[in-house]
Amino acid sequence: MQSHGIPRVAATTLDKSEQARNKERKQIIQYQALERDVVDRVKAKDYSDTTFQLTSQLLTQNPEYYTIWNYRRLILQHVFARELAADEEPSEQDSAAAEKANLPPAQHEVLLLIKEDLQFLIPLLKQYPKCYWIWNHRSWLLGTATKHLPAHSAVTLWQAELGLVSKMLGLDSRNFHGWGYRREVVLAIERLSSNGDGEKGSRTGNMVESEFAYTTKMIQSNLSNFSAWHYRSQLIPLLLSSRNADTEIRREFLDAEFELITRALYTDPYDQSLWFYHQYLMATLNPANVQALPVLEPCGRVQHARYLEREIGSVREMLEGAEDCKYIYQALLEYSGRYLEVEAEGGKVEVGEMRGWLRELRGIDPLREGRWRDLERKMGL
Amino acid sequence: MSLAAGPGRGHVAHGQLPGELRLVVDKHVAYIQSLDTRRDELEYHLTEHLRIGGIYWGLTALHLLGHPDALPRDGLLAYVLSCLHDDGGFGAAPGHDAHILYTGYSVQILTMIDGFDALEEKMAGGKHKVATFIANLQQPDGRFAGDQWGETDTRFLFSAFYTLSLLGYMPHQRPSEPPMIDVQAATAYIKACHNSDGGFGVAPGAESHSGQVFTCVGALSVAGELDSYLGEEGKDRLGAWLSERQLASGGLNGRPEKLVDVCYSWWVGSSLAMIDRLHWIDQAKLTTFILQCQDPDQGGIADRPEDMVDVFHTVFGIAGLSLVGYPGIGEVDPA
Ligand SMILES: [Zn+2]
Numbered sequence: 001m002q003s004h005g006i007p008r009v010a011a012t013t014l015d016k017s018e019q020a021r022n023k024e025r026k027q028i029i030q031y032q033a034l035e036r037d038v039v040d041r042v043k044a045k046d047y048s049d050t051t052f053q054l055t056s057q058l059l060t061q062n063p064e065y066y067t068i069w070n071y072r073r074l075i076l077q078h079v080f081a082r083e084l085a086a087d088e089e090p091s092e093q094d095s096a097a098a099e100k101a102n103l104p105p106a107q108h109e110v111l112l113l114i115k116e117d118l119q120f121l122i123p124l125l126k127q128y129p130k131c132y133w134i135w136n137h138r139s140w141l142l143g144t145a146t147k148h149l150p151a152h153s154a155v156t157l158w159q160a161e162l163g164l165v166s167k168m169l170g171l172d173s174r175n176f177h178g179w180g181y182r183r184e185v186v187l188a189i190e191r192l193s194s195n196g197d198g199e200k201g202s203r204t205g206n207m208v209e210s211e212f213a214y215t216t217k218m219i220q221s222n223l224s225n226f227s228a229w230h231y232r233s234q235l236i237p238l239l240l241s242s243r244n245a246d247t248e249i250r251r252e253f254l255d256a257e258f259e260l261i262t263r264a265l266y267t268d269p270y271d272q273s274l275w276f277y278h279q280y281l282m283a284t285l286n287p288a289n290v291q292a293l294p295v296l297e298p299c300g301r302v303q304h305a306r307y308l309e310r311e312i313g314s315v316r317e318m319l320e321g322a323e324d325c326k327y328i329y330q331a332l333l334e335y336s337g338r339y340l341e342v343e344a345e346g347g348k349v350e351v352g353e354m355r356g357w358l359r360e361l362r363g364i365d366p367l368r369e370g371r372w373r374d375l376e377r378k379m380g381l
Numbered sequence: 382m383s384l385a386a387g388p389g390r391g392h393v394a395h396g397q398l399p400g401e402l403r404l405v406v407d408k409h410v411a412y413i414q415s416l417d418t419r420r421d422e423l424e425y426h427l428t429e430h431l432r433i434g435g436i437y438w439g440l441t442a443l444h445l446l447g448h449p450d451a452l453p454r455d456g457l458l459a460y461v462l463s464c465l466h467d468d469g470g471f472g473a474a475p476g477h478d479a480h481i482l483y484t485g486y487s488v489q490i491l492t493m494i495d496g497f498d499a500l501e502e503k504m505a506g507g508k509h510k511v512a513t514f515i516a517n518l519q520q521p522d523g524r525f526a527g528d529q530w531g532e533t534d535t536r537f538l539f540s541a542f543y544t545l546s547l548l549g550y551m552p553h554q555r556p557s558e559p560p561m562i563d564v565q566a567a568t569a570y571i572k573a574c575h576n577s578d579g580g581f582g583v584a585p586g587a588e589s590h591s592g593q594v595f596t597c598v599g600a601l602s603v604a605g606e607l608d609s610y611l612g613e614e615g616k617d618r619l620g621a622w623l624s625e626r627q628l629a630s631g632g633l634n635g636r637p638e639k640l641v642d643v644c645y646s647w648w649v650g651s652s653l654a655m656i657d658r659l660h661w662i663d664q665a666k667l668t669t670f671i672l673q674c675q676d677p678d679q680g681g682i683a684d685r686p687e688d689m690v691d692v693f694h695t696v697f698g699i700a701g702l703s704l705v706g707y708p709g710i711g712e713v714d715p716a
Contacts, residue, residue, distance in 0.1 A: 003684070008683060025421070032426065061427070062427050064431075070528075136532050174638070174639070178521065183584070185518065226404070230589075231588075272637045272638065276578055279577075284577075289577055291575050291577040314521065365665065368627070
């Protein structure tokens with residue numbers, strides 16, 4: 001949205017020469033003529049191939065021009081409807097290709113058009129990975145394919161999208177649109193491969209293993225990836241239910257995740273995204289946090305207390321050599337506060353030590369002094 | 382009358398010491414007024430889709446700066462009404478298709494310039510028509526689409542709520558009439574976007590993002606459900622996540638490990654204000670950061686110091702200053 005990260009240059013360097021101004025004037029005239037042409041044609045319901053090509057030209061110059069994307073879809077809708085309603089005999093060559101794709105000729109034609117448009121979007125996506133309208137149009141194309149084509153054909157298209165989105169996330173592992181699109185793609189593939197009895201929006205979970213493995217791969221290549229850790233956290237409940245995990249398997253699973261994140265935290269305790277994942281694992285044990293689904297089933301108060309004890313101990317050890325790391329004190333205070341709630345006797349945590357942590361935290365993190373003051377009052381320190 | 386919303390012509394600041402930092406009000410007013418005079422630049426034409434947004438941002442900034450009349454009302458009114466479609470939706474510029482976001486901006490502008498009578502003159506039953514356009518975009522699961530093409534986003538849901546609220550068509554504003562939208566389904570959808578870290582994402586399962594936090598918290602606030610839904614625990618958790626957006630420079634980022642950006646002064650700041658936790662960040666440092674992003678000579682505010690200014694970051698920088706009570710700026714409603 002808007003200009004981000006564009007260095008400010010002195011106004012004097014922007015004073016254009018007469019030649020440059022002439023050139024710009026010409027560009028404006030050309031741009032406006034192209035725009036006028038497209039708008040007039042669409043208003044006159046001219047849904048020809050020429051109009052379509054002109055929208056390509058205009059969108060390549062200005063992919064933020066959402067109205068033109070809408071026009072492009074109008075044209076495509078019109079062409080698809082015409083293809084699907086046509087009763088003319090296809091050429092021998094076309095029928096052969098359609099037969100090979102196991103599709104009636106009209107549907108095969110629609111498939112080819114959709115593929116062509118998906119191809120058109122690739123360089124645009126690479127150039128403008130944060131443009132909502134390009135992702136949107138892609139998603140519309142796939143949705144339309146799902147509507148007009150049999151599942152076996154649509155699912156192939158969606159599967160190719162998984163490859164594309166992995167490539168996009170390889171270029172920018174935090175791309176918000178990319179992660180959102182990935183969720184959409186996975187849902188669509190699961191729905192289409194579940195014999196159509198999957199409810200809309202529900203997850204059959206048959207891709208959960210491979211998606212979970214994908215987050216492992218992303219995290220291994222870069223620990224500091226909040227998006228990947230978040231996605232991982234979302235997959236865990238699905239993963240466990242698809243594995244029909246019993247109490248024992250669930251416990252082993254949770255312990256393995258704790259081990260993974262603890263090792264990562266030892267590598268870099270200053271990394272915020274790692275702490276969010278640790279916090280998430282702890283939240284699954286906390287019945288008060290309804291946004292985190294339980295991993296352990298059942299998870300009782302005693303078990304919650306044992307985990308808190310263990311993690312407080314392990315986080316406390318991280319302090320050595322990282323005494324200036326605010327996240328460690330935050331975690332110690334948060335988990336200790338919860339521990340005192342579930343374990344009235346306290347035992348493993350002393351209020352005096354908590355006061356010390358809070359004092360350290362306030363020294364390191366004065367930006368959030370108001371928050372620490374509230375915390376002090378809330379915890380009665 | 383319209384404003385260019387693309388990157389501005391900039392100027393490099395020389396030697397302004399932190400001690401001298403102050404808001405250059407007159408320069409910002411002049412900057413916003415100048416945005417209508419850039420038709421000789423290709424950029425002006427390539428950003429036509431930001432025209433209504435640009436007017437909304439520019440006008441809001443002028444209101445906060447205490448110069449609400451710095452742009453001619455008649456020109457603004459004529460321009461906004463020229464973006465209106467027969468179905469009650471507004472496009473981003475004349476001839477551009479109707480969309481929920483631009484309808485929201487247009488209604489905000491009409492509210493600021495007292496333009497609803499003119500709307501009724503142009504279209505009989507205009508307010509009701511606009512409200513109907515919005516209401517028709519609600520999906521059975523509570524979400525709102527942006528337009529007839531069906532893309533959904535929590536931004537659109539918030540836009541629907543505040544627009545209906547400004548028009549006086551939220552169900553609680555008309556208890557004796559059948560409700561135009563299903564508020565409960567909409568808030569249920571927002572709750573499904575709530576994450577265990579306290580934040581909200583763009584869809585169920587999506588990672589928390591400050592922009593989405595703002596829209597979800599804002600929508601819950603318009604629906605009157607914010608306090609009852611979050612409770613003190615939920616506010617603490619969300620407040621913790623939001624307060625971690627502040628980095629050493631004083632600026633705020635949108636997600637963990639991202640760069641600070643002036644526009645998040647508003648998304649994060651107003652969300653914190655709505656849950657009564659604005660004091661969880663260092664407001665003096667935020668003020669300094671925003672002031673450092675100004676172009677002190679030509680006016681306007683950029684995303685970060687030394688970057689190109691634009692009207693979008695100008696308004697969100699000024700709104701951020703208003704939140705923290707910077708002297709001389711009008712008060713802003715956090716939602
Ligand atoms: Zn920004």
